[in-house]
Amino acid sequence: MATRGYSMERRAALETETRERIVRATVALHAEHGPLGTTYAMIAKRARVAPQTVYNHFPGPDTLFGACTGHVLGRAPPLGPESIRSGRTPADRLRLLARAVYARHAFLAPWMRIGWYESALVPELGAIVARGNAALRELVAAAVAPVREPTAEFVDAAFVLLDYPAWKEFTRNRPSAEAARIAGDCLADLLRRFTRAQRRRRQS
Known part of the structure; x- marks a missing residue:
């Protein structure tokens, strides 16, 4: 035995x-x-x-695809609520988010170089990318709440700045860390224009 x-x-x-x-x-x-x-x-x-x-x-x-995604993301820089938790203001949290997202893009670049474009052609890969996009949009909204109300316009614009093509363009002539700083500053500017201050509830 x-x-x-x-x-x-x-x-x-x-x-x-x-x-x-x-x-x-x-x-x-x-x-x-x-x-x-x-x-x-x-x-x-x-x-x-x-x-x-x-x-x-x-x-x-x-x-x-599921096994490969787990293998790669398990080694990638972390990206989640903990990535922005230390920010004291919405602008701080958005800059932290840009830094975390761009660090992850830099790590994933060897696969995203082709995979991002092929995700529209491969359903299994497209589903993985869609879940990641949805999670990123949730992080954008969480970064400004509860102080500011994230409008749909703000979330859409922020997502464009944080998506892989923006990282690729921003890093064409500069390091990823500098690109993240630029993206973070852009997000902070969008914050003032496309979000609304949350109304404080009156205490009874």
């Missing part, structure tokens, strides 16, 4: 190692060729496994 248990544990460990190797191979290929330019045969060759092994671990693109 002990030998059988060891064999099962060893097999499970090998399966996990194979799965991770497939994910790492896919992540590398996506950076080089984009999702549309990456085939299961290419993944199998890079991971040094049979094509059927790739299918066994990832029967469809949704499971493969």
